Amino acid sequence: MLKISENDSVTLFYMGRSPLGFLLYPVHAFLVGDTLIDTGTNRVDKKFLSALKGRTIAKIVNTHHHEDHIGNNRDIQDLFGIPVYAHLAALPYLENPRLNDLRLYQRIVWDWPKKSKGTAIGESIDAGNYHFKIINSPGHTEDHICLYEPDKKWLFTGDLFCGTNFIYLRRDENYLQIMETLKTLSQLEIKTVFCNLKGAVENGREALLKKISKMEKLRDRVINLREKGLPPEKIRKKILGKEDAWNLVTGGHYSKQNTIDSIFFGKRPDRIN
Secondary structure, eight states, rough: EEEEEETTTTTEEEEEEGGGGEEEEEEEEEETTTTEEEOGGGGGGHHHHHHHHOOOOOOOOOOSSOOOTTTHHHHHHHHTTTEEEOOOOGGHHHHHGGGGGOHHHHHTTTTOOOOEEEEEEEEEEEEEEEEEHHHHHHHOOTTOOEEETTTTEEEEEEOOOOOSSOOEEEEEEOOOHHHHHHHHTTSSSSSSEEETTTTTEEEEHHHHHHHHHHHHHHHHHHHHHHHHTEEEEHHHHHOOOOOOHHHHHHSSSSEEEHHHHHHSSOOOOOOGG
């Protein structure tokens, strides 16, 4: 499935695999000026490429190396003959997507992207008439970047924001690092957050602050219970309740327990790698 919309000169491409009409793990890509920010999942490659034909696209910027953000890099590179820019640490994953070591659910929903050739991004990049500052934004991945347009007050957050609630965490994410990165970003003057999950989020700075507040409260509750001697599993049951379908479908890769563990141990413990 592919849906296209506009928000303040930004074109949003909302896409994902939709068996039986149900959209699995949707993701956005964004066209700003002559620059495509992320390329979504190759499960909708033909529809996406068809939608891009006739548009002016001079470059691609990947916010990070995950398969649902680099999925159409190669085909778009071939179609337009354009460069791809990403964090230096993301480049090996672009050149060899099999480094992502996808689990079964990821292969079903997104599959491995084709190989593409990337170039390390600098501290800023132009997108037609728009000028973005590149901000290293670790937590979701170490190679994650955000793009900030100070004149328009736009912040493209990749997978760092993903809404104001925080219940689930990927096994390879770092809760406390995400929170600290969001705090740094919240110091910017932000009108609109462009989130790869949620799309355009107005009152962007307020949305970041709301998420940070919720994360801090959850962190404090976990630490309080840890100091009382409760183990991670009991803390999860007390605060977030039972695991649900996300944990089952992803084999524990995406779960409530990962959230508690990341806070409890301060960083990823060996037992959940």
